[in-house]
Amino acid sequence: MRVLCNLFLKYNIQFLLLSAALLNSAIVFASPITYKCTYMKYSSIDGLKKVDSKFELNFLLDPKSGKAYITGNSGSEEVNIILNKLGKGISFLEITGSGNVSVTTIDSDGNSAHSRNMIISRKLIPSQYYGICEIKQ
Numbered sequence: 001m002r003v004l005c006n007l008f009l010k011y012n013i014q015f016l017l018l019s020a021a022l023l024n025s026a027i028v029f030a031s032p033i034t035y036k037c038t039y040m041k042y043s044s045i046d047g048l049k050k051v052d053s054k055f056e057l058n059f060l061l062d063p064k065s066g067k068a069y070i071t072g073n074s075g076s077e078e079v080n081i082i083l084n085k086l087g088k089g090i091s092f093l094e095i096t097g098s099g100n101v102s103v104t105t106i107d108s109d110g111n112s113a114h115s116r117n118m119i120i121s122r123k124l125i126p127s128q129y130y131g132i133c134e135i136k137q
Contacts, residue, residue: 031137035059037104037112039131055129057104057114059092068092106133 039055041048061068061081069076070092080093089107096102100118114129 030063033061033063034136035061035106035133036136037106037114037131037133039112039114039129041131042127042129044125044127051129055131059104061090070094106135110135 035058037057037059039051039057041050042055043049058071059068059079060071060076066081068079068081070079077094080095082091082093084090089105091103091105094102094104100116102114102116104112104114106112110133112131112133114131116125116127118125
């Protein structure tokens with residue numbers, strides 16, 4: 001009987017913690033969230049290098065609509081949202097009109113990697129950038 005009670009308590013505590021986390025997430029994520037990402041290093045087929053000029057990406061996540069956008073000087077474009085299974089990070093997937101793919105992943109500490117896989121003039125041009133994102137609500 002004691003084992004059964006302990007098991008019952010364990011699952012009830014887990015349920016309460018999960019419920020509190022979900023409720024807290026709903027409150028925290030009610031307003032738009034912006035991610036301002038700055039990248040200082042990148043790697044390509046030629047190896048790891050420092051960026052020559054400032055490279056920034058900005059994302060806007062609208063929890064009410066469930067949509068996210070990459071924003072810049074030329075406007076904004078909707079991107080796909082991918083949350084990791086533990087809720088500790090987020091990825092934004094962009095597929096351009098020409099079919100090129102970019103993925104930006106941000107962990108809970110703001111560390112980020114931005115990966116591009118482009119085909120230009122029938123040649124693969126892969127790159128990956130490393131940086132930090134400032135997250136604001």
